[in-house]
Amino acid sequence: MSGDGAYKKEDLEKILASCIAMSTLDGEIHIDELQPVVNFIEGRWQGEYGDINQMVASAKEGAGELLKSSSLTESIGGIAGALSGSLDQAQKGAVLGLLKEVLHADGEGHDMEHAMYEIFVNKF
Numbered sequence: 001m002s003g004d005g006a007y008k009k010e011d012l013e014k015i016l017a018s019c020i021a022m023s024t025l026d027g028e029i030h031i032d033e034l035q036p037v038v039n040f041i042e043g044r045w046q047g048e049y050g051d052i053n054q055m056v057a058s059a060k061e062g063a064g065e066l067l068k069s070s071s072l073t074e075s076i077g078g079i080a081g082a083l084s085g086s087l088d089q090a091q092k093g094a095v096l097g098l099l100k101e102v103l104h105a106d107g108e109g110h111d112m113e114h115a116m117y118e119i120f121v122n123k124f
Helices: 009-024 029-045 052-068 072-086 091-102 111-123
Strands: none
Touching: 009 029, 009 052, 009 072, 009 091, 009 111, 029 052, 029 091, 052 072, 072 091, 072 111, 091 111
């Protein structure tokens, strides 16, 4: 368990979906982008949440829906807004840190990834 408090299961799913979407915006998924995300989620997952693999499958589906959205900016803004209302300040800081790590993990920060990160910064 991390030092930034307990996360709700649905918040972890939103965080994971957002990170997966961010990591695929440049058309490629790099293992360097996903490892911090895996560590983040596993470090905050609680046994009573059930099977983490089911949540991962659901988050992948959610990320796919995000990327197909007619307005990706609005969809990301909705997720960031929902998380902003649910997370405390320490959790928001941890999520922004994770998103920044994903953004720079492949050594290239693409414009759409930066824009997605800025949506979270503005909502938080």
